[in-house]
Amino acid sequence: MVMTTIGFIGTGVMGKSMATHLLEAGFDLHIFTRTQEKAKPLLAQGAVWEDSVSSLAQKADIVLTMVGYPKDVESIYLDANGIIANAKPGSYLIDMTTSDPLLAERIYSKAKEKGLHSMDAPVSGGDVGAKNGTLAIMAGGEQADFDEVLPVFKKMGENIVLQGPAGAGQHTKMANQITIASNMIGVSEAIMYAKKAGLDPVRVLKSISTGAAGSWSLSNLGPRMIKGDSDPGFYMKHFIKDMTIALRNAQEMGLKTPGLALSLELYQELAEKGLEDRGTQALIKWFEGDI
Known part of the structure; x- marks a missing residue:
């Protein structure tokens, strides 16, 4: 995988451990979260802080999101200052939030219109799995995209399966x-x-x-x-x-x-x-x- 810059949005109970594994693997990690205070441990480890979703999207080859609710996912991806409107051409957008399958399909369609690669990849394993890098990752999207980002998934999980097209992961x-x-x-x-x-x-x-x-x-x-x-x-x-x-x-x-x-x-x-x-x-x- 030639892509090295990863944007990570959402560093809560599980997200912070997932992001830590990516830092330890040597990726150039840029992060954004609503409360910067929560990102301090990652910043101390070498992560780069971004002031907005749009700024992060403009710099990342891969954007990973791990937020709370479908409304958060919808806003982060589909708003005018969101990921899809600001992502670099050809970049990979991966929502790891547990969200609505229909929303995952919408995001995939909107991303494809702009030449972006979108996947839904929710996880299971809780804080223990996130800390140990043993999460189960359930992916929905295209096979070629899955193959491209699999090395990134492997830094966070073990049981990683492409379940089908967009929405199948959810x-x-x-x-x-x-x-x-x-x-x-x-x-x-x-x-x-x-x-x-x-x-x-x-x-x-x-x-x-x-x-x-x-x-x-x-x-x-x-x-x-x-x-x-x-x-x-x-x-x-x-x-x-x-x-x-x-x-x-x-x-x-x-x-x-x-x-x-x-x-x-x-x-x-x-x-x-x-x-x-x-x-x-x-x-x-x-x-x-x-x-």
Whole structure:
């Protein structure tokens, strides 16, 4: 890959670790985030600060975005001072935010009109996967574009799959979030059952996490639930956003998803009680009645 300048927008819980891996790999990294304070550790490591989205887009061969909500993605890419209007000809635009599949298709079409390469590439693995560079990356776009940026993806993740055309990455992430939604209920109920039965939940997890009940959520978030650690590896409010998108898409496809609907209902109840900025593992509080 001859391209060396990467623009990164969004250095939150996961984005900062993803950007760090790119710096460590030797890429010329330019960054922009709404709160410059959050970018200080990256700037100290050699990243270059840009004052605006347009300034970053004008300098980068590849632009990566990892922001909060579809409305943020839409603004960053499609506004007059956004990425598509200001990107260098032939550059690669990769949105790694979990967003709406239809929006990913729109961005792809608008980018193609200007001779730009666009992909949606949401990730899974939380703060742990981001720190370890082991994220699952679910890509949507053209094969040639995927092949070109694969070396960059490999600096941030391990399980990297091109799922299909534009929007396919986001649809895959919706399937991922649907799986997690019901699983988080199961993990919470299992821990509470162990406690009510007078068992040591840590020992219970040691037994069940390597059997048929094993899952990433059980192994990584179960221990946090037991400790009462609700610090965000992935914000509850962002999971609610993801589940809302998934539920809407499922309904439009005529698909019933009762597990997803129940999980969304429980998380929304917690958010209404002030827990939206806690991690998804704070779901255990609903079962504890600690809200």
